[in-house]
Amino acid sequence: MNLLDELRWRGMLHDTMPGTAEHLAEHQPISGYIGFDPTAASLHIGNLATIMLLVHLQRSGHRPVALVGGATGMIGDPSMKSSERNLLDEETLRINQAGIRAQLERFLEFNDGPTGAVVVNNYDWFKEFGFLEFLRDVGKHITVNYMMAKDSVKRRLGTPEAEGEQRAEGLSYTEFSYQLLQGYDFSHLYKTLNCTLQMGGSDQWGNITTGTELIRRLDGGKAFALTCPLVTKADGTKFGKSEGGNVWLSPQMTSPYQFYQFWLNAADADASRLIRVFTLLSEAEILDLEAQHAPAPHQRILQKALAKDVTSRVHSAEAYEAAVAASEILFGKGDLEDLQRLDEATLLDVFAGVPRLEVPREQAGSLLVADLLSEATQYQIFPSKSEVKKMIQGGGVSLNRQKVAAADQAVSELPLLQDKYLVAQKGKKNYFLISLV
Numbered sequence: 001m002n003l004l005d006e007l008r009w010r011g012m013l014h015d016t017m018p019g020t021a022e023h024l025a026e027h028q029p030i031s032g033y034i035g036f037d038p039t040a041a042s043l044h045i046g047n048l049a050t051i052m053l054l055v056h057l058q059r060s061g062h063r064p065v066a067l068v069g070g071a072t073g074m075i076g077d078p079s080m081k082s083s084e085r086n087l088l089d090e091e092t093l094r095i096n097q098a099g100i101r102a103q104l105e106r107f108l109e110f111n112d113g114p115t116g117a118v119v120v121n122n123y124d125w126f127k128e129f130g131f132l133e134f135l136r137d138v139g140k141h142i143t144v145n146y147m148m149a150k151d152s153v154k155r156r157l158g159t160p161e162a163e164g165e166q167r168a169e170g171l172s173y174t175e176f177s178y179q180l181l182q183g184y185d186f187s188h189l190y191k192t193l194n195c196t197l198q199m200g201g202s203d204q205w206g207n208i209t210t211g212t213e214l215i216r217r218l219d220g221g222k223a224f225a226l227t228c229p230l231v232t233k234a235d236g237t238k239f240g241k242s243e244g245g246n247v248w249l250s251p252q253m254t255s256p257y258q259f260y261q262f263w264l265n266a267a268d269a270d271a272s273r274l275i276r277v278f279t280l281l282s283e284a285e286i287l288d289l290e291a292q293h294a295p296a297p298h299q300r301i302l303q304k305a306l307a308k309d310v311t312s313r314v315h316s317a318e319a320y321e322a323a324v325a326a327s328e329i330l331f332g333k334g335d336l337e338d339l340q341r342l343d344e345a346t347l348l349d350v351f352a353g354v355p356r357l358e359v360p361r362e363q364a365g366s367l368l369v370a371d372l373l374s375e376a377t378q379y380q381i382f383p384s385k386s387e388v389k390k391m392i393q394g395g396g397v398s399l400n401r402q403k404v405a406a407a408d409q410a411v412s413e414l415p416l417l418q419d420k421y422l423v424a425q426k427g428k429k430n431y432f433l434i435s436l437v
């Protein structure tokens with residue numbers, strides 16, 4: 001299937017520049033690029049939607065070029081942002097760009113053929129570009145009037161006399177110049193890699209068209225553009241955030257377990273759109289899943305397929321299996337060994353919603369199980385020490401998934417998780433996490 005048709009049925013096509021479809025059809029392969037600024041150490045799932053554009057470009061027989069914005073990241077894109085951002089220091093930028101480059105490489109295929117992916121960094125061509133040279137060779141071709149007319153900067157320019165929401169924050173000369181840098185990138189890639197297409201989220205349209213304009217003026221060439229819609233949620237809240245903030249692609253910043261849970265918890269109203277954008281499942285496969293999902297939404301068939309596909313691709317098949325196993329622990333599955341397999345971050349994620357009790361290590365060492373558990377009265381899980389004893393005798397208490405046999409067992413004899421934690425369970429569903437501090 002050609003790229004535009006593929007993107008269209010997936011709901012991933014927002015805007016295309018006239019002539020883009022013909023250009024893609026006539027020239028096989030073309031090179032198309034998307035830029036990613038190193039504003040954080042990792043990309044997040046908002047970026048994943050645009051990464052998928054590159055993946056589809058490659059699958060439809062073209063060459064994907066991923067650009068790491070080592071230079072543009074030093075400036076900060078004002079597109080659709082309501083306020084001026086702080087500059088990142090160079091050390092942070094260099095760390096971030098290495099991380100992002102490695103992530104981008106995971107999603108694309110590299111080979112010597114005509115569709116093999118390319119990764120570039122715009123710092124490489126900007127680092128030696130002098131200011132005067134830039135003003136004379138690039139800035140001279142674009143009017144301020146043209147730059148100010150972009151939706152992406154308009155809201156920051158606003159009218160200074162306006163009040164409240166309408167009041168413009170203003171825009172530094174630095175951020176205002178951003179579109180020229182991105183525009184120049186496109187013209188540079190046009191010249192050096194014969195790159196004739198730039199893609200991105202719909203907020204990038206203004207910057208992309210500055211590029212096609214520069215290509216026309218500087219190189220007398222013609223280049224094309226396509227954007228995808230920003231992913232939204234049916235309930236109007238921002239897509240891509242969980243309680244802990246952004247959902248990152250780095251397993252150090254968002255554990256594969258949390259990542260998996262994020263997709264699993266997608267609303268029914270969003271799942272159909274998300275599975276089209278974030279997985280490579282075919283239309284027939286998705287329609288089939290939807291048909292299974294509709295009569296039994298509580299089984300979350302769509303969400304499970306979505307979570308499986310995305311977690312396996314972003315992390316790995318093993319990470320996906322581990323996330324499923326961890327998810328089942330709260331539903332009563334798994335034994336001591338399964339608990340021991342969880343790394344500390346995942347253990348804390350799994351039991352994130354569970355009451356937490358901190359007990360000084362020296363004190364715990366001399367306690368009996370019944371004493372330790374009666375410490376938990378503040379959570380009113382065990383109303384009294386005698387209640388603890390009674391429940392233990394009835395076989396209703398377990399620690400780290402092992403039934404507590406006797407109330408006078410010494411805490412020091414219990415196996416700790418990560419040398420620090422005990423998962424206590426009263427009956428089937430009441431958990432709490434004891435950590436020795």
Ligand SMILES: N[C@@H](Cc1ccc(O)cc1)C(=O)O
Nearest residue numbers: 035036037069072077182185
């Ligand atoms: N401006 C883009 C990133 C980008 C940077 C340089 C480019 O040449 C292209 C795109 C963004 O913020 O998402």
